[in-house]
Amino acid sequence: MDFPFVKEALSSIFKKSSCDMYPVRPSEAAPNYRGRIVFHPDKCINCNMCERVCSGNAITHVSEPTEDGERITRTFYLGSCTFCATCMDFCGHGAIEFTRDYHMVATKEEDLMVTGVVIKKTPVKKAPAAKPAAPAAPAPAAGAVIKPRDDGKPVQVPSKCVYCTLCAKKCPAGALTVDRAAKTWTLNEDECVGCGTCADACPKKAILMPGDEPVAVEAPAAPAPAPAAAPAAKSAVVGREDGKPVQDPDKCVYCTICAKKCPAGALEVDRAAKTWKLDEDSCVACGTCESVCPKKAIVCGVQDAPAAPAPAPAPAPAEAPKAAEPEVIEPCKPAEPPKPRDDGRPVQDPAKCVYCTICAKKCPAGALEVDRAAKTWKLDEDLCIGCGTCAGVCPKQAILY
Amino acid sequence: MFKKLIEESTAKSPWLFHINAGSCNGCDIELVSVLTPRYDAERLGVKLSGTPRHADIVVVTGPVTVQSLPRVLRTIEQVPEPRCIVTMGSCPQSGNVFRGSYSIAGPLSKYVHVDVDVAGCAPKPEAVIDGLVKAIEILREKRRAMN
Amino acid sequence: MMNVLSYQHYPIYAIMLLFLGAFLIVLFGKNRIARHCLALLSVGGSLALLCLLIPRVMLGGEIITYWLGNRSVAGGFAFGIALEVDALSLFFGLLIATAVFVACVYSIKYMEHDDNIPQYYTLFLMLAGGVMGLVLSGDLFNMFIMVEILTFAAVALTAFRNTARGALEAAFKYLVVGSIGSTCILAGTIMLYAQAHTLNFAQLSSLIPGNFNGATRVAFALLFVGFSTKAFLVPFHPLAADAHGAAPASISVLISGVLTKSGIYGIIRLAYFLFQSMDQATIRWMLVIVGSVSMFVCVTMALAQHDFKRLLAFHSISQIGYVLTAVGLSSLLGITAGLYHAMNHTIFKGLLFLAAGAVMHETGTTDLNRLGGLSKRMPHTTVLFLIGAASISGIPPFNGFASKWMIYQATYQAAVDTNNIGYLLVTIVALVTSTLTLASFVKVSQSVFFGQLPEEYKDVKEVPFGMRLGMGMFAVLCILTGLLPNLVTKYLTAPAAHAAQSAARYINSALGGSVAPAETALPEAVGAWNPINWLLLLGIALLALTFVALLGKYDRVSENASGEKLAPKYDVFFSGEKSEYSQVGGGDLFWGFKQNWRHYFSFMHDLHSGIVNDYALWAVVALALAIVFLQIVL
């Protein structure tokens, strides 16, 4: 028999115990420990990004209108927090802070709530004045100067704008509508929260926020190169038959955003080495890379050159940016949007679906079968557990759930 | 005097019973580490018991899955009075990242009165000790109320 | 001429009452009341008559010699048929009468639902009369006759419930091996008669010792094997298991408590009187070894059983092993202890068999794997069983402990006195066997009375009062004989032990010599055991503790009030699951022990084939061994 601990046990009697004596002697958490959340309402711009990225739904807000604006109470429920700090990472203004305080013991649920009140003032006087200014903006007199507004809302500089729609995509409040074809840039004054995300996102610095330098309007001909530039840019690369992306090395700045957003992880971009690689096997040809690329350096699918003028006569509906997809163009199908089923199982919207197969790949029950070539989308009713994963992963929101 | 003695003793000898209601095991590991030499909760009289009948404090970890719910409730019911229920980690308090899943029945407070919540994912052993100290206070109050 | 009511007639009356009852029941047994009255009258009368003899025989040391037809000794030769009652005979007689009486009380309710009840009582009384005749007889051939009567009555009773599985098979096995035993006794008797030309026991005892020749040695071997068969000693133990398993419980009481005693009685008479060979170390060793082997082998066999009654049957032989071991020591303390244990065995094993019968009566099975949790439905039976279990396991202060304690003292004393380390081994085996017995009965309590109640026995009821009365009698005796070992030793066992050691008085009493006054010295044990004082201490301690426990109102006992709908709080903890039926018990409870002894157990399992040919072969081999052994050593 072997007793390996005899010496250990005997010598331990005469040694100091290795106990931290915690409640008696206070103990500090390690550096970078993520403990109790501190919320700085003064820094918060109420963009709700934190709420959207929170995996545990721990962040909520309640807004109540006041006389001069809104009173937004933002609550962090520590009892639902995973302390992953994603919200902190996403908060552009450092309004969320993780401290090293780990004493999160409560007898009531309220003790675990971290709240802060953000008061957003509606610019009462200037708002009516700004309204007429907005429609005026698209047609400024030559030589006029476009100045940033003083109510904190963005202003477009048409001479710089390429109508890439990125600002509209990034806008957390959905206050921007940009039509690439019609070259319109519309701001919904009521929705806009004045967060400045659009200005940050704009690759052309075509949006002015308070504090920015005013920009002189160039010659009226300035917008003209834009349509010309677009076909020229498109001609640089030719889209592939199979719908997978192709890089335009001239435009690409190797920002890696396409690689980050690729749901299939099929892209590998090295900023330093200036390389852009596509893993053909992983790619599901969903077109996400194309849509996220701030430089429009990616082309997915065959570009339908004659299609470009097609939407021009009338302002396109909301799906206009997707007009590049060949499927949408087929007008023979009546636009009958499918309705979600009430048994909790998913329904495909053939109008939106690109048959990228990602839903089938992610389905935990293996209930979906998608054939890219045949353009079929089949659901096995028996296998389906109604979890909604397919709807969540669909890059085109083509599944109703 | 006897009452006082029992009350004091109740505060000095809390025995734990640990229920894993679908936990990812993170909290379970932290709970066990509370008994290791470094934290040594036995200083407070804490002992891990094998059956709810011996327990004073019930520690629940995990988001209370649909499968585990009746078991958790039955086990808590079998703990003799005075007893104290501690939820450990975010899961039993809200469901955490599993909230809204078809297989989660939590949070626990929907079904029983929870005395102490220890937040964290997983909480630090020190936080667990804090929670136990709090639970001991509550236990003492409950014992006093029984007199 | 003697008065008809004089005490000298009592022994023959005691025997005749039983036989008379047997025949009268055949005539009048159709009527239920008449049947029961007759049965109780005959066994009660027999018991009363023997009790009346206690003052004279036990205390006065008198030996009653009764010549049938008044044909007594003529010319130094005993021609007539004699009954000779010394303290030893009376001791066994009392034992038998008591057991038969209680079994009879129990039978009234127990056998209610059987067919052919008059026949049952007839056989029952025949069996009782046979054993009674055997122990009171002073004539070797009469002993054989009685052996035949009791063997055939026992065989018939074993097969009484012939619809039960295995009853006929058990009876057949018993018939075959029992006949071998009876034949051995007959052959031994004949050989002795050929040598000594007499059948009177006293006369044989005066002629044979010292005149050994080949024939007498063979006779010794034959008689020893014959009586061993009656006592079911190893290697005849498998029979007992089968017989007990099949027979009604009241008959098991008789087979275990009475019939085996007749075997022990026969062996004592054989070794102490007929051959007076106990001064030889080898003969002592023979008895001790056979006893110890029976003791140990049967207790391990019992551990492997999963049938309540078979388990009890093996324990029965194990306890008989104790008796034989103690008797084989040939010291006063040893014989006293052995007889004391024989008495206790009758009492507690009777109680246990009756409890098994009660379980059988209510549930219809004795399979440990199927029973459980009966204590909630049969609380009285449970308490009575626990008393019996504590007694047989030797838990103080019950009677099993008192006699076992004396046996340990006796064996250890023998080891020291003879300076033979072998006796020490016997002490150790005895102590370990006792613990194994405890283990076995813990198993039974868990498997039958505690644990969880199976669904099918939810509606079981307590047994009728008549059956509880029978068990209660035994239980009271268990406690009394456990608490008063000094009185029991003084009035019952010590006189019997002295009688066993004084063959000369026995011979002289029959053949008309001068009878020396009986010895009255009590055996001296080295240790100390004072159950009354101990119980007093325990009682005070228990009372004090209960008082302290109830002192504060802190003892908040909460129970399930409604009882019908099970609140989860009062459910058994089942790791959080809804508690369901999961009885831990049955045959393989102590696998931690069995695991280490697995080779032994598998060997035993292979050995006990259940084929009667094998058992008959064992009997022949045992006989051959005994003959060879005795030829060499005697």
Place this chain on the structure above:
Amino acid sequence: MFSLEFLQTALLYLGYILIFPGFLFCFVIGLLLCGIDRKAVARMQKRVGPPILQPFYDFFKLCGKETIVPAAASRTTFMMAPLLGLSALVVIQLFIPVFNFRVFRNLPEVADIIVILYLLLIPAVSVMMGGAASGSPYAGIGLSREMVTVLAVELPLVLVLLSVAKTVGNAMGTGLVFSMSGIADYQAAHGSLICRASMIPAALAMLLIIPGETGNHPFDAAEAETEICEGLLAEYSGAPLGIFKLSHAVKMLTLTSLFVALFLGGIGSGVVRLIAAIGLTGGLASAIALLLQVLIMVLLCIVLTLVTISFVHAVTARLKIEQLFKYYWTVVTGLALISLVLAWFGK
């Protein structure tokens, strides 16, 4: 009958039962031993450990808890079993002499070592019956293991006791001595038994028996709390559980003091001689002697607890039940057997 003398004796014995070797003494010293054990184990594991008085807190706490009687349990057995077990232990404590102090000095002795051997079964049987009566399947498994543990420990314990009886008997010339008083008297006159070479293996075996008999680590397969939910005690709560815990603590005291009485009995007379040497006489001297003897015995019990229970606990892991059985029936029995053979042939 109710003379003054009788009353005096009765009161004296009540005092014995309730105070000195009885309840109060058992309660205090037993729980103290338990507390010291827990503290020592903690220290050996480099922990701080609970306060020494922790078992007292545990006991009083349990007294104040609700006692739940499961619906499947047999109530009377369930509630009476702990009381019976503890009472039996207290009574055993009366039979174990504290050096020269003996409860039954002037009265016929009530029990000898064989009786003590059997009385030690009663607590085990009571906890088994209590557990069985609770109707829990965990208790069923616990019962199986507890019984096998008892079986395992019984054989070496028998051998140890027999070898002591034989050694003392040889020396006294009476062949054998079973009486506890006899053994104590012999040691008071001739020095402790452990000084004899033949008794050393037996003493060692006894040391190994102590943790097995008390059911302490690593021989606690019957109560494995992580494995079978405390086994026999699975359904016990409140005061009955407290009494079982107390019984466990008292059992430590009983076995360690039994060891002291069997093997170290000679120390008591040394104390008496020491006091005589100082020159004290009379009632005061005997009082001081008694006090000192009790103190020394308690100290020895503590040391024995540390060595046999705490140390063994700290350095071993729990044995499986069949390993436990094998260990006791080979190693420990072997040691005891050596002693018995030496005692037999040693003269």
